[in-house]
Amino acid sequence: MKKKKFKVVVKQEWCKSCEICVQICPKKVFVMDHFYSSVRDSNDCIGCLQCEKLCPDFAITVTPIETNDNE
Amino acid sequence: MDYLQYLRKDKMPHIWCDGCGHGIILKSILRTIDTLGWEKDNIALISGIGCSGRTPGYVDFNTLHTTHGRAIAFATGLKLANPKLHVIVVTGDGDATAIGGNHFIHAARRNLDINVIVFNNRIYGMTGGQCSPTTPTLKKSTTTPYGNPDSAFDISRLAEAAGASYVARTTTFHVAKMDQYIKACFLKKGFSVVEAYSNCPTSYGKMNKETGRRGVDMLLYQKDNMVPIEKAKDMSDEELQGKLVTGVFVDRNIPDYTENYSIVKQNSKK
Amino acid sequence: MSEPKKNIKMIQGNTACAEAAIAAGCTFFAGYPITPSTEIAEVLSYRLPMVGGNFIQMEDEIASMGAIIGASLGGAKAMTATSGPGFSLKQENLGFAAMAEIPCVVVNVQRGGPSTGLPTHVAQADVMQARWGTHGDHPIIALCPTSVSDTYRLTLRAFNLSEKYRTPVILLTDELIGHLTEKIELPEPGSIEIINRQKPTVSPEKYLPYESTASLVPPMANFGEGYRYHVTGLVHDETGFPTNDSDKAALMLARLNDKIEKNRDDIVEVEEIHIDYEMETLIIAYGSSARSANRAMITAREEGHKVGLLVLKTIWPFPEKEIQQAMRNAKKIIVPELNLGQIAHEVEWATNRRIPIIKLNRINGESIKPSEIHKVITQG
Structure with a gap:
């Protein structure tokens, strides 16, 4: 079975750099980029949505990427 | 999940501090509304004063930001005047159990069909970190610099004893449980309460080092110190010191106020 | 052909107040027992369920005032009744109703003060409390009846003025009038002038709940009617959202006061x-x-x-x-x-x-x- 992929986006205008996502993500998808959280590599995302649900600032969205099995 | 459809985007980003747990609770409320498919026009979100009090400003419902502690009183009138509205009260620990304590217990007693989400950060955040009715004994705040001499209210047990239909408690770390409890709360006929321990790094965390100073530290502290209510039953008071007991405190089917008042209306016409 | 039979009753002022509330279309009353106003609550606890309305005895005076504001936002005509000590407690939310422009009627059957004072005796001691009891500057309407029939008439008027001007109105009666029993001719239901709040005619996207209209009284949507807006006791702009902008604050507070002061000729009755x-x-x-x-x-x-x-x-x-x-x-x-x-x-x-x-x-x-x-x- 092919691994599901996700698009992870940080809306930096709303990010308050609390670092919850950076420390909670089991796959270390996020890193701090100066003042804001940023996505290191969304290929590692397993779609657990912990970051999205625990981001108090509505700054993170995780959406599944439609993948074509023949790809 | 598209949160933006429920937000007044021009009012964002919200006022809450970095690492504050209130946004996490708000998201859980919005996810639940989305799951239940409630129409925005049929939702009224009401608050009192304080950090939690700012919630209505950000959501695209019928929103009412009342006086300190009085949200439940306003909600009582609104729900009875328009029973088709889903009336959600968001309130804080001080708002709900200090200045608004009387309204909280009496709405529970008459089992009014409203949903109350208590954002319990165990401190007065908006005014700068004074102790609240849920600040634990001997913990520090800006008005208890040597430790709080008072005992804390157990909000969930208070609501249960006062007669609520549904009461559950969780923490801002345990979002899956929070979703589950808020959904049950929203679907329950009668007075239903979800108390969520929230993290206030700016005030509580700063003054009480054991929780950690940052929001994320406080979330992990909640994770480490959470005890399910079922397990807590077999633990001594000493073992429960500093623990956060969570779970469903009560879930019962009893007549709500409207049901009883409909009998009153029938009786009046005899 | 004989004249239609007149509906003449011997009732006390407090009963007249309660009956007039029903006649005005009041469907919600929240109160707390307090002498000498209690009969108003008692009569309405009996009468409101009959007409499909709601009577609720709240846990305190503060809650009663909050509940009628909530009910009014839900579309009901709402009233509470109290006396001096309770009136003091209501001031907080009375200020909210003035600020957020929520129509409602507050009856104060005045008794001797200060403090618990003389609960069963007459006074007119709350005249200034009615005017300046809350913090901040806001206008208020207060009406004083002199008889049982006047109580009936002015209670109707209190509802009409509250709806017309989106404001709390105080019926400032007193123990003597409240407990006075005398003859009253009750009007035929169809003969009573009833004013209802003006509703918005624009689409929800264009609705400004606190717009500076020519009449100075912006139309009011009830919660649940498709106009999702924000109500707060904070200083707000035309959209209803809080503002710290001093120009907008000045504009909003000027309109709040002007809507009563500039319509004083319509409101004042001697x-x-x-x-x-x-x-x-x-x-x-x-x-x-x-x-x-x-x-x-x-x-x-x-x-x-x-x-x-x-x-x-x-x-x-x-x-x-x-x-x-x-x-x-x-x-x-x-x-x-x-x-x-x-x-x-x-x-x-x-x-x-x-x-x-x-x-x-x-x-x-x-x-x-x-x-x-x-x-x-x-x-x-």
């Missing part, structure tokens, strides 16, 4: 009795004291004294223009009231003390007797 250019003595009175004043005036006039009476039915906004007009060539003014001169001071201000103002005050729980007013007319 009754002139025997006021003419021959008049030498003018009595200015309101509420139960106006009854004693009327009796004293009748006797004095029979004796040849040229005395007239101005009854203030609207006490706030203050009828200064009507007082100035009623003065005519009067040489003195008598103001009998059951406080230490709360309205007399306003009269001094309104008349610029051009003629002597004689205060006749009592705060011991008794009413002022006609003979006492008569004595001041003839000798004072």
Whole structure:
């Protein structure tokens, strides 16, 4: 079975750099980029949505990427 | 999940501090509304004063930001005047159990069909970190610099004893449980309460080092110190010191106020 | 063909208030027991369920005031009733109703104060509390009935004014009028003028709940009608959202005050009795004291004294223009009231003390007797 992929986006205008996502993500998808959280590599995302649900600032969205099995 | 459809985007980003747990609770409320498919026009979100009090400003419902502690009183009138509205009260620990304590217990007693989400950060955040009715004994705040001499209210047990239909408690770390409890709360006929321990790094965390100073530290502290209510039953008071007991405190089917008042209306016409 | 049968009843003022509320379309009452207003709650607990309305006895006075604001936002005409100590507690949310422009009616059956005071005795001690009881500057409407039928009529008017101007209205009655039983002819339901709040006609996207309209009273949508908006006690702009912008704050607060002040001619109601250019003595009175004043005036006039009476039915906004007009060539003014001169001071201000103002005050729980007013007319 092919691994599901996700698009992870940080809306930096709303990010308050609390670092919850950076420390909670089991796959270390996020890193701090100066003042804001940023996505290191969304290929590692397993779609657990912990970051999205625990981001108090509505700054993170995780959406599944439609993948074509023949790809 | 598209949160933006429920937000007044021009009012964002919200006022809450970095690492504050209130946004996490708000998201859980919005996810639940989305799951239940409630129409925005049929939702009224009401608050009192304080950090939690700012919630209505950000959501695209019928929103009412009342006086300190009085949200439940306003909600009582609104729900009875328009029973088709889903009336959600968001309130804080001080708002709900200090200045608004009387309204909280009496709405529970008459089992009014409203949903109350208590954002319990165990401190007065908006005014700068004074102790609240849920600040634990001997913990520090800006008005208890040597430790709080008072005992804390157990909000969930208070609501249960006062007669609520549904009461559950969780923490801002345990979002899956929070979703589950808020959904049950929203679907329950009668007075239903979800108390969520929230993290206030700016005030509580700063003054009480054991929780950690940052929001994320406080979330992990909640994770480490959470005890399910079922397990807590077999633990001594000493073992429960500093623990956060969570779970469903009560879930019962009893007549709500409207049901009883409909009998009153029938009786009046005899 | 015979005349339709008149609906004549012997009822007390508090009952008249409750019945008038039903006639005005009130469907929600929240209250807390307090002497001497309790009959209003008792009658409505009996009557409201009959007409499909809601009566709720709340846990305290503060909650009662909050509940009627919530009910009004939900589309109900809503009322609460209290007396001095409870009126003090209601001030917080009364200020909210003024600020957020929520129509509602607050009945205060005045009793002796201060504090718990004289619960079963009459006073008119809350005149200034009605005007300035809350923090901040906001306008208020307060009406003072002088009889049972007047209580009925002014309760209807209180609802109409609250709906018309999106404002709390205080029915400032007193223990004597509230507990007075006398004859009243109840109007036919169809003959009563009912004013309902103006609703928005624009689409929800264009709705500004606190818009500066020409009438100064923005249309009000009820919660659940598709106009999702924000209501707060914070200073807000036309959208209803809080603002710290001093220009917007000034604009909003100016409109809030102007909507009452600029419509004062519509709101103010006085009754002139025997006021003419021959008049030498003018009595200015309101509420139960106006009854004693009327009796004293009748006797004095029979004796040849040229005395007239101005009854203030609207006490706030203050009828200064009507007082100035009623003065005519009067040489003195008598103001009998059951406080230490709360309205007399306003009269001094309104008349610029051009003629002597004689205060006749009592705060011991008794009413002022006609003979006492008569004595001041003839000798004072």
